[in-house]
Amino acid sequence: MGLLFVAATVILTTFPRPTFSEVEKRDLAQFPAWTLDKMADGSFTSEVSSWFSDSEPYREQLITLSLKIKDLERLVLSDDNVTFHAADDIMGEGMDEEEDEMVEEEDTLGEYSNNVANDGKAKLSHAGIIIVGSGENVRALMAYGGVKGGGKFCDMVNTYKETFGDTMNVYVMVIPNAAEYYLPEKWKTHSKSQLATLKSIQEQLSPDVKFVNVYNTLGNHADEPIFLRTDHHWAPLGGYYAAAEFAKAAKVDFKDLESYEQKVVHGFVGTMYGYSKDISIKNAPEDFVFYEPLNVEYTTSYITYNLNEKFQITKVLGPTKEKYFYKFRDGSGGAYSTFMGSDMRVTHVHTSVANGRRVLVIKDSFGNAVPGYLFYSFEDVFVVDNRYFHLNMKDYVGEKGITDILFACSVFNAYGNAFSNNCQRLLNQKAGSNIVK
Numbered sequence: 234m235g236l237l238f239v240a241a242t243v244i245l246t247t248f249p250r251p252t253f254s255e256v257e258k259r260d261l262a263q264f265p266a267w268t269l270d271k272m273a274d275g276s277f278t279s280e281v282s283s284w285f286s287d288s289e290p291y292r293e294q295l296i297t298l299s300l301k302i303k304d305l306e307r308l309v310l311s312d313d314n315v316t317f318h319a320a321d322d323i324m325g326e327g328m329d330e331e332e333d334e335m336v337e338e339e340d341t342l343g344e345y346s347n348n349v350a351n352d353g354k355a356k357l358s359h360a361g362i363i364i365v366g367s368g369e370n371v372r373a374l375m376a377y378g379g380v381k382g383g384g385k386f387c388d389m390v391n392t393y394k395e396t397f398g399d400t401m402n403v404y405v406m407v408i409p410n411a412a413e414y415y416l417p418e419k420w421k422t423h424s425k426s427q428l429a430t431l432k433s434i435q436e437q438l439s440p441d442v443k444f445v446n447v448y449n450t451l452g453n454h455a456d457e458p459i460f461l462r463t464d465h466h467w468a469p470l471g472g473y474y475a476a477a478e479f480a481k482a483a484k485v486d487f488k489d490l491e492s493y494e495q496k497v498v499h500g501f502v503g504t505m506y507g508y509s510k511d512i513s514i515k516n517a518p519e520d521f522v523f524y525e526p527l528n529v530e531y532t533t534s535y536i537t538y539n540l541n542e543k544f545q546i547t548k549v550l551g552p553t554k555e556k557y558f559y560k561f562r563d564g565s566g567g568a569y570s571t572f573m574g575s576d577m578r579v580t581h582v583h584t585s586v587a588n589g590r591r592v593l594v595i596k597d598s599f600g601n602a603v604p605g606y607l608f609y610s611f612e613d614v615f616v617v618d619n620r621y622f623h624l625n626m627k628d629y630v631g632e633k634g635i636t637d638i639l640f641a642c643s644v645f646n647a648y649g650n651a652f653s654n655n656c657q658r659l660l661n662q663k664a665g666s667n668i669v670k
Contacts, residue, residue, distance in 0.1 A: 354366060373505035373509050378424075381430060402636065402638070406447055406642075408644065457470060494527055495523075497520050529584055529586065534555070538578065578616075582613065584608045584613065
């Protein structure tokens with residue numbers, strides 16, 4: 234026992250401590266800065282304690298071992314190959330956060346025939362994440378709990394159209410998540426219909442706003458890797474098919490995949506391992522495949538934000554000229570940041586396409602996969618994340634000569650309130666008013 238105590242002491246006090254958790258996809262606690270005030274009120278020692286427990290050596294290996302043991306404890310409850318983990322809260326809710334065959338007309342939402350093969354196996358994991366399939370084909374799905382709704386989102390989009398008038402083209406691209414396409418039939422009762430939400434949004438939009446129907450497009454390509462198996466985002470290939478639908482609606486040129494160079498990050502395991510805490514996801518890494526345009530000249534500049542622990546803007550940097558696509562090493566869990574490197578930026582891409590069309594993409598993280606396919610279609614591509622923007626949107630649109638605005642976000646954000654509230658605020662906020670000192 235004495236030797237074990239000594240060994241543990243040496244390991245915990247002298248071995249290197251991790252700064253980032255690949256399992257949880259977050260930065261770990263840092264050693265706090267010492268101040269007299271913190272020492273006096275006791276917060277310094279409390280922060281040291283948090284740092285010590287949050288960054289212990291071999292943290293990732295111990296978590297992985299725990300998940301492996303937990304996987305062995307699961308209890309099989311039915312002959313449908315549905316399994317529940319012994320330690321999970323099975324009542325946990327999901328998180329808040331012409332090639333294409335269309336149904337009837339291009340803008341008509343409708344059912345499609347889902348012929349995606351799976352072995353019928355499914356289980357409910359941590360935080361309501363549904364695990365389907367097995368082995369190298371296992372997939373983690375986030376259940377959807379919305380109904381029709383979307384009224385606040387539509388009010389916001391309609392306000393943008395009214396604000397910028399007839400000369401501004403406004404488009405809406407609401408992106409379904411993978412559960413709509415890959416849930417086994419017996420498990421579809423565990424996730425509400427995203428189609429119902431999309432139809433509700435389409436009905437409530439102003440007739441002057443163009444609804445980009447990617448629902449059927451993605452459904453018709455569901456047998457291709459359009460969604461990531463180990464991450465809650467869609468794959469770059471899904472963004473390509475969606476961008477093609479947008480280009481069609483905007484009546485601009487669009488190139489097929491032969492005009493792009495395919496690049497691959499091998500061994501990618503995304504966010505769903507940390508969310509689901511299911512070892513089968515870690516044991517089934519996938520290829521993160523993205524595409525860089527070949528035969529178009531473009532330059533990329535960024536305004537970059539520094540944020541505090543509350544995700545408030547504390548500093549504005551730039552503009553700086555950098556690359557648009559970032560190549561991550563094999564095995565990196567951050568590969569979805571291939572596009573623009575971060576959400577905490579305002580992006581401007583100037584291309585060699587001289588057609589006078591300038592598009593502004595207002596997006597959440599799902600929208601990141603779309604702008605990189607528009608370099609053949611627009612003279613300028615601007616990208617703003619709904620959460621991070623320090624200027625007045627009306628002034629920005631006027632100064633940049635924007636001709637087209639595309640709202641590209643997940644169905645979760647179109648159904649909820651945060652995305653809509655953020656975008657509405659951008660119209661009227663005073664430049665710099667949301668920067669905290």
